[in-house]
Amino acid sequence: MIYLVRHGQTESNLARRYQGASDSPLTALGRAQARRMGELLARLVPDATGWRMVASPLGRAQQTAAIICETMGGRLTPGLDPRVAEASMGSWDGLQTDELEARRPQDVPYPERYFQSPDGESFEVIWDRLSDWLGSVGRDDKVILVSHGLAGRFLRGIYGKLPREGLLTLPVPQDAIYALSGGTITQIDCDPV
Template identity: 40%
Template structure:
């Protein structure tokens, strides 16, 4: 696959700060989340400059969930792009976490101690989206002829983790060990993934 993809996670949200699960529900970015998103955009701008490219050569694609749109707006600000540059695609939304959405992680773990230490515990909720379903929609997005070749993707923690696992050819066990940073972005280029930390 010849695509080049910058993979970004949304900034910190209120539910992130409170230790609650979001999934397909949404909570707004915190002040820290707003600054993280702007810092991502500015760092990306510098990275593109160093590569001899401009943001206009790339398509910004975001999950349609509010926290990703908010982040994409701040990223575009850092890149010098207008919000109209943002396209959305439901296939890069966060995993649906079923009956556990909006619940506190501590409460979930207290009620289900057997999940302690299990990296894929998020998807064990009643009515949660399966890993296979998430992979299928990401594969559909990657293979779609309408998906651009140069993408700045603003997605989510779990979805970004699963996408990077797929792009890196990792086993599920190795994929679940990947990080989900809000202070770094990844670049997939020439079939290699590289991590780029961001200072605020």
């Protein structure tokens, strides 16, 4: 069982910047979203025995994980795993949406924009590292994972055996949790902030 969480809203999200491997702190809304996810997880996991939490090493995921842990009563301590970090677009990390669109070759479909940077990660590199992480989770493991938007798309796409184009267009809410269990993926919405 994996509960997959995306970090809460960041200052860069608010400014419509693609963060990639760069970082940005959570906004007040992002901190509230993290608390709501923690409240939901406390209901989903009333006894944390046998559970572990894993977070991306990027600050926004660590900050979200810390708030979730605190909200859950401090019953878990997140471990960090670089394999679940957000996809890097290299020198394009931190660009606003319109800046990125100006650099994207016009013959490249919009969902493929993430892989057009001359020094960013390729689809295959991202696929391989997230597949490696998923492959390290045993059938009976119980994990709460705090990751990112594009990384979360990949994780759900790999788990659900989706085609590339389906994977790249999955929603990436910051106020929901995805349960990956028994070959199915279920979205569980948090209470509104």
